[in-house]
Amino acid sequence: MLQGMDPNLDGKKILLLEAGNKNVMDKVPDTYSTRVSSISPGSATLLSGVGVWEHITKMRCKPYKRMQVWDACSDVLITFDKEDLEDGMAYIVENDIVVAALTKQLDGLSDNVRVKYRSKVVKYEWPKPHLAADSIPWVKVTLASGESVETKLLIGADGSNSMVRRKLGIPTVKWDYDQSAVVAVLHLSELSDTQSSLVWSTSHRLAEELLDMDEESFVDAVNSAFWSNANQSELVEKAGSLFRGALSAIMPSAGSPRQLPPSVAGIGPKSRVMFPLGVGAIQHLLEYETERQRHNLPMMAGIDLMKRLYSTDAAPVVLLRTFGLQATNMIPALKEQIVAFASK
Numbered sequence: 001m002l003q004g005m006d007p008n009l010d011g012k013k014i015l016l017l018e019a020g021n022k023n024v025m026d027k028v029p030d031t032y033s034t035r036v037s038s039i040s041p042g043s044a045t046l047l048s049g050v051g052v053w054e055h056i057t058k059m060r061c062k063p064y065k066r067m068q069v070w071d072a073c074s075d076v077l078i079t080f081d082k083e084d085l086e087d088g089m090a091y092i093v094e095n096d097i098v099v100a101a102l103t104k105q106l107d108g109l110s111d112n113v114r115v116k117y118r119s120k121v122v123k124y125e126w127p128k129p130h131l132a133a134d135s136i137p138w139v140k141v142t143l144a145s146g147e148s149v150e151t152k153l154l155i156g157a158d159g160s161n162s163m164v165r166r167k168l169g170i171p172t173v174k175w176d177y178d179q180s181a182v183v184a185v186l187h188l189s190e191l192s193d194t195q196s197s198l199v200w201s202t203s204h205r206l207a208e209e210l211l212d213m214d215e216e217s218f219v220d221a222v223n224s225a226f227w228s229n230a231n232q233s234e235l236v237e238k239a240g241s242l243f244r245g246a247l248s249a250i251m252p253s254a255g256s257p258r259q260l261p262p263s264v265a266g267i268g269p270k271s272r273v274m275f276p277l278g279v280g281a282i283q284h285l286l287e288y289e290t291e292r293q294r295h296n297l298p299m300m301a302g303i304d305l306m307k308r309l310y311s312t313d314a315a316p317v318v319l320l321r322t323f324g325l326q327a328t329n330m331i332p333a334l335k336e337q338i339v340a341f342a343s344k
């Protein structure tokens, strides 16, 4: 879509090949979908620039202004707050809505962008390296239907198992975190019409167990995960409380009380998602790559570190993260930096 609106590509024909069906949404469904995304302000700005965000806000999305993260093995937490801002810290949007909004906007670009749905690419044939500077070689793309197309510029935006990337032998680094995400819509026990979206990332084994549970046991499991202190140890609690006391003496106004969500009363359908947890000048593309890597690599390294740090309940590690979380929570400037970095 970005290419379809790029003035540099005026007059060029763009063909988008999509293996799936066209997702048209005439009316927003009454029930919420379980598959949601948290869209950062940076992504919202990008979608706004191509006219998609307006469709999303007209359909359905929910800004949020506060995020709390706490440790099952201690009582500490970190709060990211944006109460003072008009816009949210980020937005929860159903995936179906994002896709429907993109589809709607793509329909409006029909002059230079044509979308071919149900068109699975099964083969790429790459041209031989060419020496003549003025002749750009063509890539041949073959579809499951047997049809083929040729192009001078191929953009591989075919997801985490990208065939384009595989066939070109572009290496990736990945490892298995033994993580699945169970997704569900929760009905909270408030008097208002409160519904909440749940993405519970956990081990494959616990995810299987959660999916096999009847509704009542699942609701108990969710409430227990929010409220239970069964994993907490007295030593960590005492040390954490001493450290918190010392920090409060230095920064009396910092820190915030833990605000747990209201208890869960029921669920909508639940399902599981496996986490594989995880035409421009070449110079322009290299600059883009460098810029993204500068942002993505520290982010990925940070997430990886967090995952490792929180995968154990060994007392020394729990103590270390208890102190780290408390100290970070009490330094608003540091938290602002974290939010600003994650929002890009």
Ligand SMILES: Cc1cc2nc3c(=O)[nH]c(=O)nc-3n(C[C@H](O)[C@H](O)[C@H](O)COP(=O)(O)OP(=O)(O)OC[C@H]3O[C@@H](n4cnc5c(N)ncnc54)[C@H](O)[C@@H]3O)c2cc1C
Residues within 6 Å of the ligand: 017, 018, 019, 020, 035, 036, 037, 038, 039, 040, 119, 120, 121, 122, 157, 158, 159, 160, 163, 181, 183, 199, 273
């Ligand atoms: C449960 C879950 C929660 C998530 N939550 C968030 C979140 O909160 N915030 C966030 O930013 N991200 C989230 N993500 C990640 C986000 O969904 C992905 O990063 C994003 O969808 C990747 O976009 P993409 O265009 O690279 O790939 P995809 O969205 O996978 O799109 C690839 C497209 O290529 C098509 N395709 C693939 N192969 C072929 C082929 N051979 N021929 C033709 N077409 C093909 C597919 O049909 C698909 O439409 C979440 C993911 C999951 C699973």
